[in-house]
Amino acid sequence: MSKTEYHNLLKALDDMNKCLLCVECHQFCKNPVTLSKCFHLICSEHFPNMSHCPKCKVSLECCTTWSNDKLNVAVHAAKNLSVMFEHFKENNSCDSVVSIDKSLDVNMIDKTTESLSDTPLSNAKALKRTAASKQDTLNNSILSLASKSSKIVEKRNKKGETALHIACRMGKADKVAKLLSEGANTNTKDNAGWTPLHEVVQNGRQDLVRLLLRHNTLVNVPGQGNETPLHEAIRYNHIDIAKDLVAHGADINARNCKGETPITLAAPEMRVIIQDVAAKRIITEDSFDFELIQRQIKLDCEDIRVHCVSQSRAITNKLRALTKHHSNLHVEPKFSNNVTHLIVDAEDGICDSSLEVLQGIVNNLWILTTKWVTASTDDNLESLEEYEVLGVGTTTYRGPKNARYNKYKYLPGIFNGCHFYFHNFNKKFKISDKIEVTKAILSKLVTDAGGVALRRAPNPESIPEAEKLVPYHAQRDGKLYICSHYIIYKDMYEPLYNMAHLKALPIGWLIECIEKYQLCEPW
Structure with missing residues (x-):
């Protein structure tokens, strides 16, 4: 050595x-x-x-x-x-x-x-x-809690499938075991939204289900139509697989895009069995494996593409200087899809809300304070977690971290299942000194966060069947639990809808949802 x-x-x-x-x-x-x-x-x-x-x-x-x-x-x-x-x-x-x-x-x-x-x-x-x-x-080596996956192992075909997807779909146990030993990601989604766990559940391969569960596999990752592996196990009547999934934290009340849950889909006999397993399990759906978090953070450090919005020239100069000594650090002059980390001015870890910050949140970026730049040296880049902003405007608005963890859990965006119509935003509208929006900007924000932007105001009595979805992140038994359509206004909108499936809400509500990365209950 x-x-x-x-x-x-x-x-x-x-x-x-x-x-x-x-x-x-x-x-x-x-x-x-x-x-x-x-x-x-x-x-x-x-x-x-x-x-x-x-x-x-x-x-x-x-x-x-x-x-x-x-x-x-x-x-x-x-x-x-x-x-x-x-x-x-x-x-x-x-x-x-x-x-x-x-x-x-x-x-x-x-x-x-x-x-x-x-x-x-x-x-x-x-x-x-x-x-x-x-x-x-x-x-x-021993010191990697998060090893870098081989590019060959993670290479995708036209369907977005990795080698692990294919091996799981074909039921090749030896190949699955080999790929897992090489560090294949068990939570990757293909173009249709399916993970390797979905594949083996659908095929009824309990042996492969148990193998995947031993390798940092998240059990509540929603696939196409927000169907979790437990939904699939119930649909295919794989009772033993369903029991394994529930024992490992599968949510028996997870909703798909139609609002169906595993517990409501299960036949009476199966329902009793999985409820009994859920009551006795030690692992819960709220558990988020520490090792998995560290692995994802490690991956985020491998290619750091920074866009800096600090007003300090010293910060931008120091950032450029650091790129000369760290091959994994790159500066992006414009905010684009290439950006992975955003550098902002902050006081006591709190940054102001701005359009760049909102864009960073909905794109699940790391949002770091300028202290990360000043603390890093030619020999060492400081830990990202130490310098992540604590909140947007206040510590209670923890959108950056919530969005990042949502990505780590492979969950849909915060506005998944939501349709938005922006009323009277044809011209620029100034929300604050740092936020000026148009309909195009708002549409981009909601689509990046998993929502749908509508061209016409929705008719509450004739919602298209394809749009009759439930918001994935709505609070259970909350006011938005089945609310699929939203009219966003800057001035009062008439009629002022407040129906279960359609609500008219001010632009401030939408901004707050992004700042918190939470589908907030209406004021």
């Missing part, structure tokens, strides 16, 4: 350790739990006395937590790995660097992380590969 590789190895180990530290005591988490409101990790003993998250300061009122056995295993492994590397940190001579390969006994690694053996992309196995073969790259 070269000296450069050695230092990169230690740096990556430190990065991994930071992910496993409690945000309250800054030590390795003891019995770690995840906060449902912000997904930060803490020791379980701290939670009862907390009113706000120590990291992001968000209120923990009505906040819950969940635990994950994998986190305990990961913390245990990280502690042992840190001890193993400690004496190398104390002696950075070339001889000690070269001796790392001899000192990392594979059997010792196996004993240290034996409990991780069921996780195919675990840190333990990656370390074993590093010690056994120098051909492995750093991104596939």
Whole structure:
């Protein structure tokens, strides 16, 4: 191992350790739990006395937590790995660097992380590969919680299918296992919206369902028509598969685009069975795997295409300078589909609402404060999470993070199932000093967020059958639960519709929905 590789190895180990530290005591988490409101990790003993998250300061009122056995295993492994590397940190001579390969006994690694053996992309196995073969790259080492998927593995055909989609559809178990070992993404959607899990459920392959569930597969990803794998299991009467899905957190009340849920589609006998499994399960549909989050964040760091809207010339100059030292960092002069990260001015982590910020939210971009630029150096780009804006205008408007997590969960956009007609927006309309909109701009915002922009005002008594959908993100039993059509106005609209399926609402409501990335209840 070269000296450069050695230092990169230690740096990556430190990065991994930071992910496993409690945000309250800054030590390795003891019995770690995840906060449902912000997904930060803490020791379980701290939670009862907390009113706000120590990291992001968000209120923990009505906040819950969940635990994950994998986190305990990961913390245990990280502690042992840190001890193993400690004496190398104390002696950075070339001889000690070269001796790392001899000192990392594979059997010792196996004993240290034996409990991780069921996780195919675990840190333990990656370390074993590093010690056994120098051909492995750093991104596939022990220190990668999120390994880079091979371009070949993720290559798509004309239908948008990856090799894993095809193997699952054909029922080739050996091929599926091989692709999973190579890091194939189990949650990728094809052009029709189906994931590999949808494919194996439809084919009744319980063995492949269980295999996918062991590899960071999200069970509530909606496919075509917002049908989840559990919808499919119920339709095809695959009772054993349905039980496995529910046990792993499948939502028995998830609605498809017609408002149908698995529990309402199930025959009486099956309904009793899955309700019983749901009542006894440990994993819930609110659980969001820590390892999966870190994997997605790691992928977001591989290609950082920044558009900067800061008014500071020093920031833009520093950003250009950083691109000369980091091959994964690029500056985009204009806001386009290529942009992945937005740099904004912010005070105490709060940025002003602007058209660029709204566009960034609906496109699920990272929205970072300028402090990320100033803190980064020629040798190191700072952690994205440390410098993500806390809110838009206020900490309660957490649209950037909500949108990003929505993308990580492979869920539809916030306006999915919603149809919008913009009344009297033919000319530019100034909402605030930084937001001036037209019908074209508003239409782009809602379509990027999964909605549909209408050319004509909807007739409440003759909604086309194809448009009779339910909004995916509406609150259960809320005022918008079955509201598919919205008339957005800047001045009062007559008639002032307030029907279950059609409402006339002010432009401020639409902007608030985007700023929060939440289908807000009408005022």
